[in-house]
Amino acid sequence: xxGEKQKKPVYISQIVIKILSYAVLIGxxxxxxxxxxxxxxxxxxxxxxxxxxxxxxxxESFALDNFKTAFFEGKVMRGLVNTLLMIVIxxxxxxxxxxxTAFIIQRFDSKMTRLIKxxxxxxxxxxxxxxxxxxxxxxSKIGLYNTMAAPIILYVGTDIISIYIFxxxxxxxPVSLDESGIMDGxxxxxxxxxxxxxxxxxxxxxxxIIKFVSIYNDFYTPQLxxxxxxxxxxxxxxxxxxxxxxxxxxxxxxxxxxxxIPTLLIFLFLQKYIYSGLVSxxxxx
Amino acid sequence: MTTxxxxxxxxxxxxxxxxxxxxxxxxLFLIIPLALLLLFTFLPAVNMIGYSFQExxxxxxxxxFVGFDNYRKIFSDPDYFIxxxxxxxxxxxxxxxxxxxxxxxxxxxxxxRAKGFFKGVLFFPYLMNGVAxxxxxxxxxxxGNPPLTQEGTLNSVxxxxxxxxxxxxxxxxTFLVNCCLVFVSxxxxxxxxxxxxxxxxxxxxxxxxxxxxxxxxxxxxxFRYIVFPCIKPIVSLQLILAVKGAISVxxxxxxxxxxxxxxxxxxxxxxxxxxxKKQVGLACAMAVVLLVIIIVVTLIQKYFFREGDEKPAKNxxxxxx
Numbered sequence: 001x002x003g004e005k006q007k008k009p010v011y012i013s014q015i016v017i018k019i020l021s022y023a024v025l026i027g028x029x030x031x032x033x034x035x036x037x038x039x040x041x042x043x044x045x046x047x048x049x050x051x052x053x054x055x056x057x058x059x060e061s062f063a064l065d066n067f068k069t070a071f072f073e074g075k076v077m078r079g080l081v082n083t084l085l086m087i088v089i090x091x092x093x094x095x096x097x098x099x100x101t102a103f104i105i106q107r108f109d110s111k112m113t114r115l116i117k118x119x120x121x122x123x124x125x126x127x128x129x130x131x132x133x134x135x136x137x138x139x140s141k142i143g144l145y146n147t148m149a150a151p152i153i154l155y156v157g158t159d160i161i162s163i164y165i166f167x168x169x170x171x172x173x174p175v176s177l178d179e180s181g182i183m184d185g186x187x188x189x190x191x192x193x194x195x196x197x198x199x200x201x202x203x204x205x206x207x208x209i210i211k212f213v214s215i216y217n218d219f220y221t222p223q224l225x226x227x228x229x230x231x232x233x234x235x236x237x238x239x240x241x242x243x244x245x246x247x248x249x250x251x252x253x254x255x256x257x258x259x260x261i262p263t264l265l266i267f268l269f270l271q272k273y274i275y276s277g278l279v280s281x282x283x284x285x
Numbered sequence: 286m287t288t289x290x291x292x293x294x295x296x297x298x299x300x301x302x303x304x305x306x307x308x309x310x311x312x313l314f315l316i317i318p319l320a321l322l323l324l325f326t327f328l329p330a331v332n333m334i335g336y337s338f339q340e341x342x343x344x345x346x347x348x349x350f351v352g353f354d355n356y357r358k359i360f361s362d363p364d365y366f367i368x369x370x371x372x373x374x375x376x377x378x379x380x381x382x383x384x385x386x387x388x389x390x391x392x393x394x395x396x397x398r399a400k401g402f403f404k405g406v407l408f409f410p411y412l413m414n415g416v417a418x419x420x421x422x423x424x425x426x427x428x429g430n431p432p433l434t435q436e437g438t439l440n441s442v443x444x445x446x447x448x449x450x451x452x453x454x455x456x457x458x459t460f461l462v463n464c465c466l467v468f469v470s471x472x473x474x475x476x477x478x479x480x481x482x483x484x485x486x487x488x489x490x491x492x493x494x495x496x497x498x499x500x501x502x503x504x505x506x507x508f509r510y511i512v513f514p515c516i517k518p519i520v521s522l523q524l525i526l527a528v529k530g531a532i533s534v535x536x537x538x539x540x541x542x543x544x545x546x547x548x549x550x551x552x553x554x555x556x557x558x559x560x561x562k563k564q565v566g567l568a569c570a571m572a573v574v575l576l577v578i579i580i581v582v583t584l585i586q587k588y589f590f591r592e593g594d595e596k597p598a599k600n601x602x603x604x605x606x
Contacts, residue, residue, distance in 0.1 A: 032472070035438060158321070
């Protein structure tokens with residue numbers, strides 16, 4: 001008797017909690033998906049239809065005209081190409097400079113390297129966006145304004161988080177590996193290229209993911225340094241749409257969808273790495 | 286390689302020894318990163334502090350030393366000071382964000398179907414392009430340009446339920462405008478906190494749950510007495526980071542409202558002052574103020590979390606495994 005009495009209420013409250021849990025999750029997902037779904041629906045409508053139908057109304061046909069307009073005339077293609085180019089060059093640069101810096105600081109422990117490490121850590125404190133007030137003047141003085149080199153050099157040169165991630169990871173690679181290299185008579189550059197670099201692969205993957213997401217989504221740096229039409233990137237293409245006087249919303253929506261697709265694909269394929277990569281990156285900030 | 290005979294070692298030979306290698310490899314490997322660090326981080330920082338005491342235009346023609354005038358202006362001119370008030374909206378918003386994220390994370394750690402799907406959907410906004418997010422929400426709150434019209438997605442939903450449409454970006458109601466922007470900010474960033482908290486909760490030993498199950502604890506009691514104490518350091522770390530985040534808000538309000546309708550933030554104001562009004566001196570003073578705030582917050586964080594610093598990283602690794 002007694003046992004039954006105790007069991008029943010627990011059972012009901014568990015069901016209630018389950019239902020509430022799903023309600024919270026489904027509600028959350030609707031919050032995320034509805035605003036995006038509206039954009040997706042709008043992207044298929046033509047100008048007139050867009051103006052005259054409600055936001056939830058399905059489009060008459062799923063024609064891809066808006067996507068074509070956005071991709072070619074709307075310069076989304078150029079934005080994607082430029083962004084990709086920037087990402088590839090910056091990633092290559094960051095991996096080179098980041099792993100080399102981390103290698104020296106982590107392996108050659110001396111007063112000098114400790115000082116340099118301190119300098120890099122100090123730099124993480126500086127707020128990136130408002131620093132641009134004076135960085136801008138240096139960039140224009142050395143003649144990099146309105147070139148793709150400006151953002152790239154900033155993505156490579158002011159990325160201290162990556163160095164930090166590499167240093168952390170290097171700390172887990174046993175020094176005895178280096179020593180065995182030395183026993184075999186390998187020079188330090190050789191040790192770096194054939195022992196350290198291959199062992200850093202997981203850290204490099206993490207940095208690549210963080211780099212991709214942050215450069216693909218960065219708005220302010222390209223907006224400030226690349227005003228030239230030919231240098232549009234994903235963010236600035238989209239921003240250009242809404243800052244013009246006459247906005248064709250259905251094309252803007254198609255542009256947004258086109259710009260989200262690469263992110264979505266990468267997320268679907270690299271989900272697991274993205275969760276851990278981004279979290280470990282941000283924690284170091 | 287090296288002979289014991291000191292005379293025979295030339296400089297070139299010395300470079301081949303490990304001692305010599307250390308030197309030239311260090312120089313070779315560090316020269317570019319250090320040059321970039323000095324040129325694009327420390328030089329601008331020093332300039333920033335110097336300029337902040339000057340009245341100075343974009344090209345630095347004929348700068349005038351004005352002492353602390355720029356700083357005085359930031360804290361006395363209501364046009365500038367209001368931006369501090371606006372960051373309080375974002376600070377309050379991030380408290381709400383932490384609470385919701387914690388709730389969702391603990392739900393996702395219980396026995397739930399389609400966990401991966403829910404986690405993925407809730408996290409995805411964090412990866413989306415900020416400009417895309419901002420335009421999506423321009424559309425969510427209004428029917429686009431000008432941003433004051435009313436028939437956005439949200440009003441359509443409200444009207445489905447028979448409610449009156451609301452003018453979300455009402456210039457006379459700055460409270461509502463800022464709340465809308467804070468909502469967008471939560472929408473975009475909450476997925477990240479959820480993932481962090483899931484990692485933290487999963488690192489708690491399952492024995493504790495089993496023991497509490499045997500004792501007949503309900504989910505709330507489990508959360509209150511097991512989960513929360515275990516993840517408290519991360520929650521407080523997040524709250525401290527929220528202060529940094531609140532003062533550095535930029536992208537979402539800049540794109541959605543352009544800082545209009547009383548929604549300007551400290552960073553938007555800094556950028557406007559520098560690149561629209563071309564008052565570089567004043568903008569530098571603002572950047573220095575931001576820097577000081579961030580340093581103070583970081584020192585507080587370092588002071589309280591000297592040991593807890595490494596915890597979140599470990600948890601995230603566990604999550605990946």
